[in-house]
Each structure stands twice: as structure tokens, then as C-alpha cells.
Amino acid sequence: MKDHSQYDVVVIGAGPSGSAVARDIAAHGFNVLLVEEHQQVGLPTHCAGLITPRTLELADLRADGFVQNELTGAIIHSHSGLEASIEGDRVHALAIDRGRFDAALAERAIESGARLLLHTRASGFERRDGLIRVHLKNERRHETVETRLLVGADGARSGVAQWAGLPGPDEVVYGVNARVHLDQRASHLVEVFLCRDLAPAWFGWIIPLGDGQARLGIGTTQGSAARCLKKLVAAFPSRFQNLKILEVSGGVIPLGLPERIHTDNLMLVGDAACQVKPTSGGGVYTGLLGARSCAQTAVRALEEDDLSAESLGRYHASWIEDMGEELQTGALLRKIFMRLGDGDFDTLLSLLRKQPLARILSRYGDIDHPSHLVTPLARMLPNLRVLLSMAALVTDREELVDDVFAPVSSSR
Ligand SMILES: Cc1cc2nc3c(=O)[nH]c(=O)nc-3n(C[C@H](O)[C@H](O)[C@H](O)COP(=O)(O)OP(=O)(O)OC[C@H]3O[C@@H](n4cnc5c(N)ncnc54)[C@H](O)[C@@H]3O)c2cc1C
Structure with a gap:
């Protein structure tokens, strides 16, 4: 007789990344538990709530109710x-109203068949017989649930990452x-x-x-x-x-691009996996992209009954394919930003006040993909290449400069 509730998947954290993963896995008929320490999903919120229209599409939510401007x-x-x-x-x-956005995603997870446990905190886990036993506690009681796969979607200070010995942010x-x-x-x-x-x-x-x-x-x-x-x-x-x-x-x-975001029977997603843009700190879009790859890998691994680190490694590979280069370019842009002083910002603003540069920013600016701006800017500001090259030397990522500038050189 089993002495613990059993799930195919336990997701810790009902932020956007966790709810999206729970929704997409439950939609395939798997038994999913979504655990959230707060009494209500989405509250308290710490987020500035700035996302792109593309993020709403990725979330598969209609704008009703939570778009404020x-x-x-x-x-x-x-x-x-x-x-x-x-x-x-x-x-x-x-x-957007992040509280409502998060609540709408959690609602979709429930509609897909996931069970949401509120006001319950995960406090650790242990491995037994190829499964993971997750310790949960709320005001009234302690409980242990058993799962084939644990997903840590528990945010920037991820306990799951620490318990699993996976690397944190840089x-x-x-x-x-x-x-x-x-x-x-x-x-x-x-x-x-x-x-x-x-x-x-x-x-x-x-x-x-x-x-x-x-x-x-x-x-x-x-x-x-x-x-x-x-x-x-x-x-x-x-x-x-x-x-x-x-x-x-x-x-x-x-911030960072951790080398490992999974291990046997376990994956991290969203802020827990540092799936955040280094230029703006925005993590809703990137977390949802990570959630999509995470859920796809989870479904395949559950169907094949292979939850080994090797099988779950497809998740990391597909996440890196989706966003690896963008995040590396973002990290390079951040290095440059860190080297600029107030005088440089004044110079930049003086340049921006001249129409051509502002036009390029307006046309190519994309807060999800700041790299789209680099090539048109490099055409216009040859000095940018020098700056990027310096940053690449500092970061040991010289090949990235060539990647970024190849289209510029070939179009000349
Ligand atoms: C000041 C600030 C402003 C920001 N502004 C923006 C912005 O404008 N646009 C943007 O895209 N991003 C922004 N971000 C980043 C964005 O908030 C995060 O990237 C996003 O919330 C990550 O989603 P997530 O689902 O991975 O994690 P979270 O949203 O952090 O969700 C994690 C959930 O896990 C729960 N949890 C944690 N530990 C446990 C546990 N042990 N047991 C049970 N539950 C647990 C938490 O309560 C939380 O609900 C901002 C961040 C900050 C700090």
C-alpha cells in the first residue's frame, strides 16, 4: 500500500514559469501537483510588469483584464x-497587472487538470527507489509527496536548485x-x-x-x-x-547562464534557472520560453519512462537553442553597459537626440531580443565594434563579436 500521495510531476512555485509547465504537462494527461507557498497566486508581486505583446501570445492568454497600458x-x-x-x-x-496575469496562468493549469496546493511550502526532498520524495508544510501539517519528476519553478532564490546542488546565478x-x-x-x-x-x-x-x-x-x-x-x-x-x-x-x-539546469528526475525553470534577460532583467518572456521546452521534454521523458539526466538533457539543449545566443549577446551588452560612466550616457543621449539613431532604435528595438539592434547600430556607429571587441576580450567571447558582425561585413 502506498503511504504517500504520488504524482507524475510536482512543480514548486506557481509563478508564470511554474504554472505554464504544470498546464502543458497536465494537458497530456499526466498527474501534476503545483505547489505555491503564498495564499494567493500572483501576490505579493515584485515585478514592474513590462512585457512584449509576443509574451502574451507565448502565454496563450487573451489580454482581457490584465493589460493596463x-x-x-x-x-x-x-x-x-x-x-x-x-x-x-x-x-x-x-x-500588465502581474498578479492577475499569474492568476490567469494558474487557472489554466487547473483547467488542464493540475492540482494547485496553496499556502504550502516545499522544504526539501530526498531520493528513494528512482522517485523523489518532496517535503511540504503548511500551517497545519507536514506532508510528503512522491513524484517521478520534480520541477523547481521557485524563483530567483530557488531552494530546489540548492537542494539538488545545481549552480545558482553568477x-x-x-x-x-x-x-x-x-x-x-x-x-x-x-x-x-x-x-x-x-x-x-x-x-x-x-x-x-x-x-x-x-x-x-x-x-x-x-x-x-x-x-x-x-x-x-x-x-x-x-x-x-x-x-x-x-x-x-x-x-x-x-543573471547568468548556468551550465546545468537539470539532473536525474529534476529540472529548473524560469528565474530558478536564471532564464532572465541580462540587459533588462525581464524574465517573464524567457521563463515562458523555458517552460515550453521544459514541458515538452518532460512529456517525452514521462512517456518513455526515462527521467534520467541524459533524457532530461534535451531540455537544456532546446533552451540553449532558443535563447543561448541571445543571452550571450545580452551578457556582452551588459559588460559594455557596466563600463560606461555618466559622461558616456550623456554622449549616448546626445546621439539619440539625432533622428537617425532614434529611428533605428524605434525600428529594431525589441526588449526580448536586444541583439536585433546590434547589427543596424554597428553599421551606423563603427566605434561600437571597438567597444564590443573590448568587452569580448574581457569576457573571453571573441567569437561572439564575429557572429554579431558577420552580417554587417557580408552586406558591405
Ligand atoms: C523589481 C523587479 C522588477 C521586474 N520587472 C520585470 C518586468 O517588468 N518584466 C519582466 O518580464 N520581468 C520582470 N522582473 C522579473 C520577473 O519578475 C521574473 O523573471 C519572473 O517573475 C520569473 O517568473 P518565475 O515563474 O520563474 O518565478 P516567480 O515569479 O518568482 O515565481 C516563483 C514562485 O515560487 C514560489 N515559491 C518559492 N519558493 C517556494 C517554496 N519553497 N515552496 C512553494 N512555493 C515557493 C513563490 O512564492 C513564487 O510564487 C522583475 C523582477 C524584479 C525583482
């Missing part, structure tokens, strides 16, 4: 007060995000603040939501993000003169 471009500020606007001619990004960015009342500059433009000492190694943002509300946030690799936010507000007094903070939350952005 459509954004076509950006205003970029530097510390010296210089600014440049990039007015796009199409919707580049959507501001670098983390501490972020803070506030819902605020703020005078509106332009309802369809995101504002970005590039200030080396106010947002060390990252940037600040305002995402307009309409009705005088916005999301205001900042990231940093050093010290307290909340302190950085206060300094940002103080440094731009006229922009923030009528600021009223309604709600603040914080979180961690994990």
Missing part, C-alpha cells in the same frame, strides 16, 4: 538632466518597485534613468499605467535598492515633485 517608446534621462525621447510607431511593450540585481501617483509625462512612453551612482550597474524606471498612476523602480548590484530609489527621487526634484508612493515591493533578479 500599451507603450510605444521611451524617454531616457541621464544624471546631468539630459533627456532623449524615442517615439515608436508601434506597441513595443505592455504594462550575479544578482536587487530591485525595488513601487506603485505610485505621479504627474504624467507621456502616457505611452516608459521613462528610463541611466545614472551610474544612483543605480549602480542597473537603471531606474517609470512605467505609466494611466489615471495618474505609474510603477517606479530601480535596480542595483550594490546595497539597498530602496535607498537608491530615495536618491533617484531626490536627484530629479522637478520630475518627482508630486510623487505619492502607494505600495512598495522588492525582489531579486538572477
Whole structure:
């Protein structure tokens, strides 16, 4: 007689990545348990909620109910007060209500047949007879469930990754995000603040939501993000003169491209696997892409009854095929960004104020695939190649520069 509930798959974490994996595996008739430590899916949220329309398609959700604003471009500020606007001619990004978005995805997982266990925390696991025993606890009791496959979708500070001995991020960015009342500059433009000492190694943002509300946030690799936010507000007094903070939350952005995101009977997905864009910290799109590969591999491995690391390795291979080069180019762009100072940001903004560059950004800019911008920019700014080459030397990734510039050279 079995003394534990048994599942084909247990997914830890009902963020977008975990719910998408649970939905797609359950849709194939497998017995899936989705475990979430909070009382409600999607809350509290730490996210600025900026995604591309492409992400909604990938999530297979209709926009109803959670799209709050459509954004076509950006205003970029530097510390010296210089600014440049990039007015796009199409919707580049959507501001979404992340709580509702996550709830809608979890709802789809339930509709597909997954069981959702709320207010329950996974506290560890052990291996027995080719299966994984996951320890769960809630306010009332401790429980152990048995599974053929464990999916760690438990976010940037993944316990599953640690318990499995899988590598964590190379670098983390501490972020803070506030819902605020703020005078509106332009309802369809995101504002970005590039200030080396106010947002060390990252940037600040305002995402307009309409009705005088916005999301205001900042990231940093050093010290307290909340302190950085206060300094940002103080440094731009006229922009923030009528600021009223309604709600603040914080979180961690994990960066890196771990060599292993799976082992026997176990896979990591989303932030737990560092599936995050190094240029923006956005992880909803990349997490959903990871979830798609993860679920496809899981279904095949369950059907073949082979949950070995070798069989699950197809997941890593397909994730790298989808996003490996993009993330490596993103890491290179981040290296360049880290080398720029406030004077360089001023130079960049002066260039952006000249129409051709702004036009290229508007035309090719894609927050999911910043690499699409590199080739047209390199045509226009030959110095960019020098910068990229320097960064490639620093990162030991010289071949990447050739990959990026091959199309430029061949078209000359
Ligand atoms: C300040 C900030 C702003 C951001 N802004 C954006 C943005 O604008 N656009 C964008 O695309 N991305 C943004 N991100 C990143 C984005 O939030 C993440 O990449 C995304 O949430 C990852 O989804 P996920 O499903 O992998 O993990 P998460 O959304 O973190 O979900 C993990 C879930 O696991 C649960 N969990 C954790 N441990 C356990 C456990 N032991 N037992 C049970 N449950 C557990 C958590 O409660 C959580 O619900 C931002 C991040 C930060 C910090």
C-alpha cells in the first residue's frame, strides 16, 4: 500500500514559469501537483510588469483584464538632466497587472487538470527507489509527496536548485518597485534613468499605467535598492515633485547562464534557472520560453519512462537553442553597459537626440531580443565594434563579436 500521495510531476512555485509547465504537462494527461507557498497566486508581486505583446501570445492568454497600458517608446534621462525621447510607431511593450496575469496562468493549469496546493511550502526532498520524495508544510501539517519528476519553478532564490546542488546565478540585481501617483509625462512612453551612482550597474524606471498612476523602480548590484530609489527621487526634484508612493515591493533578479539546469528526475525553470534577460532583467518572456521546452521534454521523458539526466538533457539543449545566443549577446551588452560612466550616457543621449539613431532604435528595438539592434547600430556607429571587441576580450567571447558582425561585413 502506498503511504504517500504520488504524482507524475510536482512543480514548486506557481509563478508564470511554474504554472505554464504544470498546464502543458497536465494537458497530456499526466498527474501534476503545483505547489505555491503564498495564499494567493500572483501576490505579493515584485515585478514592474513590462512585457512584449509576443509574451502574451507565448502565454496563450487573451489580454482581457490584465493589460493596463500599451507603450510605444521611451524617454531616457541621464544624471546631468539630459533627456532623449524615442517615439515608436508601434506597441513595443505592455504594462500588465502581474498578479492577475499569474492568476490567469494558474487557472489554466487547473483547467488542464493540475492540482494547485496553496499556502504550502516545499522544504526539501530526498531520493528513494528512482522517485523523489518532496517535503511540504503548511500551517497545519507536514506532508510528503512522491513524484517521478520534480520541477523547481521557485524563483530567483530557488531552494530546489540548492537542494539538488545545481549552480545558482553568477550575479544578482536587487530591485525595488513601487506603485505610485505621479504627474504624467507621456502616457505611452516608459521613462528610463541611466545614472551610474544612483543605480549602480542597473537603471531606474517609470512605467505609466494611466489615471495618474505609474510603477517606479530601480535596480542595483550594490546595497539597498530602496535607498537608491530615495536618491533617484531626490536627484530629479522637478520630475518627482508630486510623487505619492502607494505600495512598495522588492525582489531579486538572477543573471547568468548556468551550465546545468537539470539532473536525474529534476529540472529548473524560469528565474530558478536564471532564464532572465541580462540587459533588462525581464524574465517573464524567457521563463515562458523555458517552460515550453521544459514541458515538452518532460512529456517525452514521462512517456518513455526515462527521467534520467541524459533524457532530461534535451531540455537544456532546446533552451540553449532558443535563447543561448541571445543571452550571450545580452551578457556582452551588459559588460559594455557596466563600463560606461555618466559622461558616456550623456554622449549616448546626445546621439539619440539625432533622428537617425532614434529611428533605428524605434525600428529594431525589441526588449526580448536586444541583439536585433546590434547589427543596424554597428553599421551606423563603427566605434561600437571597438567597444564590443573590448568587452569580448574581457569576457573571453571573441567569437561572439564575429557572429554579431558577420552580417554587417557580408552586406558591405
Ligand atoms: C523589481 C523587479 C522588477 C521586474 N520587472 C520585470 C518586468 O517588468 N518584466 C519582466 O518580464 N520581468 C520582470 N522582473 C522579473 C520577473 O519578475 C521574473 O523573471 C519572473 O517573475 C520569473 O517568473 P518565475 O515563474 O520563474 O518565478 P516567480 O515569479 O518568482 O515565481 C516563483 C514562485 O515560487 C514560489 N515559491 C518559492 N519558493 C517556494 C517554496 N519553497 N515552496 C512553494 N512555493 C515557493 C513563490 O512564492 C513564487 O510564487 C522583475 C523582477 C524584479 C525583482
